[in-house]
Amino acid sequence: DGGITQSPKYLFRKEGQNVTLSCEQNLNHDAMYWYRQDPGQGLRLIYYSQIVNDFQKGDIAEGYSVSREKKESFPLTVTSAQKNPTAFYLCASISRGLAGALFGNEQFFGPGTRLTVL
Amino acid sequence: AQKITQTQPGMFVQEKEAVTLDCTYDTSDQSYGLFWYKQPSSGEMIFLIYQGSYDEQNATEGRYSLNFQKARKSANLVISASQLGDSAMYFCAMRETYNFNKFYFGSGTKLNVKP
Numbered sequence: 001d002g003g004i005t006q007s008p009k010y011l012f013r014k015e016g017q018n019v020t021l022s023c024e025q026n027l028n029h030d031a032m033y034w035y036r037q038d039p040g041q042g043l044r045l046i047y048y049s050q051i052v053n054d055f056q057k058g059d060i061a062e063g064y065s066v067s068r069e070k071k072e073s074f075p076l077t078v079t080s081a082q083k084n085p086t087a088f089y090l091c092a093s094i095s096r097g098l099a100g101a102l103f104g105n106e107q108f109f110g111p112g113t114r115l116t117v118l
Numbered sequence: 119a120q121k122i123t124q125t126q127p128g129m130f131v132q133e134k135e136a137v138t139l140d141c142t143y144d145t146s147d148q149s150y151g152l153f154w155y156k157q158p159s160s161g162e163m164i165f166l167i168y169q170g171s172y173d174e175q176n177a178t179e180g181r182y183s184l185n186f187q188k189a190r191k192s193a194n195l196v197i198s199a200s201q202l203g204d205s206a207m208y209f210c211a212m213r214e215t216y217n218f219n220k221f222y223f224g225s226g227t228k229l230n231v232k233p
Contacts, residue, residue, distance in 0.1 A: 031219045042124075042209060042225040050219050058220075088161060094219065106153055107211075107221060109163035 002027045004110035006091050011115045013078070013085070021076045021113045023091035032074035033092040033107065036060060043090065049074055078115065089113045120144065122210050122224035130230050131200045138185070139195040139227045141210030147171075149215045152193040154184065157207040157226070166208075169193055197229075205231045 004025045013019045023032065031050045035043040045058030049068040063082025068074055074093075078085045092107040123142045131137035143152065154166040169177045169184045177184040185194040197204055210224040 033221075035223075040226075040228075043223040045220070048219065090161075090163065092163075106165040106168060107163075108165075112161045114161075 004091060004093055004108055006110035006113050008113060009111065011113055013115065013117050015117055016080045018077055018079050019115070021078065021089055023074045023076065023110060025072055025093045027093060027108060029093035029095050031094045032068070034066065034076045035090045035092065037088040037090060046076065085115055086117045087115060089115060121222035122212055124210055124224035124227050126227045128228040130232060133202060133231055133233050134199055136196060136198045137200055137229065139208050139229065141193045141195065141224060143191050143193060143212050145212065145214050147214045147216055151213040153211040154195045155209045155211065157209065167195070200231045202231050202233060205229060
């Protein structure tokens with residue numbers, strides 16, 4: 001079955017440690033995204049990547065880093081510089097297409113990772 | 119300025135009744151797309167419905183319909199015949215031509231369906 005997998009589902013980290021969240025998709029999608037969601041809040045964009053070896057900062061990129069070495073993988077590293085990393089992290093992907101032709105393509109989301117800093 | 123505004127943090131509806139969740143958006147693009155997602159307590163994001171800016175008819179998907187008023191820049195979600203399983207967070211999102219692969223999300227509306 002095609003889809004997006006995120007691991008782990010729950011992650012605990014000590015203060016001062018870097019941690020990497022995994023996101024893998026087998027949908028052959030070009031663009032991938034990382035969002036952060038705090039309790040009762042909406043989604044805020046951390047980073048996104050439209051093609052391999054390229055990515056752009058979103059609205060809250062400080063304290064995070066990403067890589068896109070393979071089309072199917074877009075790992076997110078939460079660094080010690082991120083002051084309040086406890087949150088729910090969602091990965092998403094979409095098939096990049098021509099505007100107008102595939103404008104209605106929705107984002108597909110993974111199940112998310114809940115990160116807690118102890 | 120907020121790209122997507124959802125002004126109802128929480129809503130209650132009686133089972134089997136219809137409910138409207140509000141969404142207004144801000145864009146200067148002529149071509150854009152509007153989406154609604156449902157997020158149950160498990161956290162997964164479930165795509166519900168899409169409306170293109172040039173679509174003349176309101177989008178419908180089963181019990182979901184989108185009340186699209188372009189001049190008012192509103193894209194309200196209507197859920198007919200509410201079910202207990204509809205209790206969840208609902209997010210409105212927009213995609214613009216200018217930055218085609220960036221999506222803007224609203225802050226969400228928590229819907230509670232009462233038996």
